[in-house]
Amino acid sequence: xxxxxxxxxxxxxxxxxxxxxxxxxxxxxxxxxxxxxxxxxxxxxxxxxxxxxxxxxxxxxxxxxxxxxxxxxxxxxxxxxxxxxxxxxxxxxxxxxxxxxxxxxxxxxxxxxxxxxxxxxxxxxxxxxxxxxxxxxxxxxxxxxxxxxxxxxxxxxxxxxxxxxxxxxxxxxxxxxxxxxxxxxxxxxxxxxxxxxxxxxxxxxxxxxxxxxxxxxxxxxxxxxxxxxxxxxxxxxxxxxxxxxxxxxxxxxxxxxxxxxxxxxxxxxxxxxxxxxxxxxxxxxxxxxxxxxxxxxxxxxxxxxxxxxxxxxxxxxxxxxxxxxxxxxxxxxxxxxxxxxxxxxxxxxxxxxxxxxxxxxxxxxxxxxxxxxxxxxxxxxxxxxxxxxxxxxxxxxxxxxxxxxxxxxxxxxxxxxxx
Ligand code: AMP
Ligand code: GLY
Numbered sequence: 001x002x003x004x005x006x007x008x009x010x011x012x013x014x015x016x017x018x019x020x021x022x023x024x025x026x027x028x029x030x031x032x033x034x035x036x037x038x039x040x041x042x043x044x045x046x047x048x049x050x051x052x053x054x055x056x057x058x059x060x061x062x063x064x065x066x067x068x069x070x071x072x073x074x075x076x077x078x079x080x081x082x083x084x085x086x087x088x089x090x091x092x093x094x095x096x097x098x099x100x101x102x103x104x105x106x107x108x109x110x111x112x113x114x115x116x117x118x119x120x121x122x123x124x125x126x127x128x129x130x131x132x133x134x135x136x137x138x139x140x141x142x143x144x145x146x147x148x149x150x151x152x153x154x155x156x157x158x159x160x161x162x163x164x165x166x167x168x169x170x171x172x173x174x175x176x177x178x179x180x181x182x183x184x185x186x187x188x189x190x191x192x193x194x195x196x197x198x199x200x201x202x203x204x205x206x207x208x209x210x211x212x213x214x215x216x217x218x219x220x221x222x223x224x225x226x227x228x229x230x231x232x233x234x235x236x237x238x239x240x241x242x243x244x245x246x247x248x249x250x251x252x253x254x255x256x257x258x259x260x261x262x263x264x265x266x267x268x269x270x271x272x273x274x275x276x277x278x279x280x281x282x283x284x285x286x287x288x289x290x291x292x293x294x295x296x297x298x299x300x301x302x303x304x305x306x307x308x309x310x311x312x313x314x315x316x317x318x319x320x321x322x323x324x325x326x327x328x329x330x331x332x333x334x335x336x337x338x339x340x341x342x343x344x345x346x347x348x349x350x351x352x353x354x355x356x357x358x359x360x361x362x363x364x365x366x367x368x369x370x371x372x373x374x375x376x377x378x379x380x381x382x383x384x385x386x387x388x389x390x391x392x393x394x395x396x397x398x399x400x401x402x403x404x405x406x407x408x409x410x411x412x413x414x415x416x417x418x419x
Contacts, residue, residue: 002027003305004058005041006048006078007069008034010332010364010382011290014297015067015304016041017360022303029063035373036363036381049076058087065090067308068266074286075101075147079266090308092266092286096257099268099284103183104145106284113256115249116280118273120185126170129182133162139187144169146178150226155187190275192282193237194230194292195245197270198307200316201263204254205307206246208299208323209237210292216339218414225339226379229415230295230330231390236274236418245272245279253284265311294362294382295330299323329393329416330384331401332364336408338378343408346375350404358393359385359400375406390416 003019003026005012013036016028020040031054033043046053049072058066068078068091077094091097098105110117118141123129133140142165144152152175156162162184169179194212198205210232216222249270257264269285269292297304301322310316335342344367351361351373362384365377383401387393394416401411 001065001305002029002061002063004029004031004044004054004063004066005069006031006054006066006073008032008037008048009069009290009377010362010379011288011293012069013037013362013364013382014294014360014384015069015288017362018297018300018304022305026305029057029061031057034363034376035366035368036361038368048073051076051078051081054078055081055085055087058082059085064088065305065309065312067091069287071097071100071147071285071287088309088312090266090312092264096262096264096266097286100286101147102145103143103283104181107183107185109256109260110281113252113259115252115256116278118185118188118280118282120183122181122183124181126166129166129170129184130163132184133159133166136184138162141185141187142166142169143183143185144175144179145181145183146175148175148178150224151175152178153224188273188275188280188282190273191236193234193241193272193274193279194289195237195242195250195270195272196289196292196296197250197268198311198316199254199264199266199268200311200314201265202314203316204250204268205316205319205321206242206250207321208232208296209234209242210289210296211236212289212292213412213415216334216412218412223339225334227289227291228332228334228412230289230291231416232292232295232299232328235390241274241279245270249279249281265314291330291332291364291379291382294384295328298360298384298386299326299328324386326386326388327390327393327416328384328386329390329397330382331397331411331415332379333381333383333401333404333409333411335365335375335378335380336410342378344374344376345369346406346408348373348375348380348404348406353400353403355400355403356396358387359383359396361400361404380406380409
């Protein structure tokens, strides 16, 4: 069997690591991959959103199943292109992926199907948006409608700040076409959690809960990043909250998708705010989370390939997932300067060490240069460890993180400490 994984971050490394662990003989390609992925799969130099060349590669190389990591590939219609060529793929169509690629679409969908979420209004003219915020309470959240690499959301403390963001996004076109519309929404108070759910279009199957750490500095200070770490299980995502989510959020969402005739095959990621009034959806993502996947997947005992295949073939009904009781903590090593400007191409030391079987170093942004592994992104390495509880997992992850280094490397010291 031949599998192609699209993407090249820690999420894709974790997925491939699991596929490889389940079946050492599986042939795995990854486009474009990274230095760590290249050690357990074959990297293919095609970018994730280059859907035509990805489909051509899959057809020419007899790929049996393709698994999509990043949203950019989904929004570019990779699933539609593969389906049109008769190629099997795990990932929703472009129409279904609008749940992530258009916040306005997602919010209207939630409103229509009574999925709890923040109140909102959408604007396509800056003038109207500016007059609307004059009557609002603050903080207030301003979001570019389209994809903006995780940077399109601003929590604004004052009218002046919100007006500045609106001007930058709508008039200054900071995010290009993605900011032609903006969603302005009510600020939700609470802690965040991540609930990822497999779906084949008819049945759904939830994964273990998790939460990630978006702010750059300890204590949730500083700017938003792509994620500085994650844990699974998430102590704040209790069994009772999970039940409420299934009943009020997950089930109504999949019922709504069916009513809209949207066949959703892939992972649907519910980003939740656990508010005093119950869990509410901050947003949907149409893919695995990063870095939540790096914490969740190592806890999965069930083989992953049969789940992907079942989603692609509408046979998820017969499948159950078994999870390890161990806790997982994932610490992200980021480039100096990230989430702002940072250097690439810095040599990484310490990767050859033996960290033990409970610890995995997933590569998020690395490349191979002159036989050396060098940094190649803002998020560089994702150190995940399992332990009998979060404390043990955390100690293991930090012990490994301390042994790895590159110029300017930084990481948060408080991942998993809430436990
Ligand atoms: P998003 O890109 O939608 O995941 O938003 C990025 C971050 O902004 C989230 O992780 C939250 O911390 C914050 N955020 C987004 N929407 C809201 C909201 N309505 N209320 C409070 N915080 C929000
Ligand atoms: N960890 C947040 C995301 O994957 O969007």
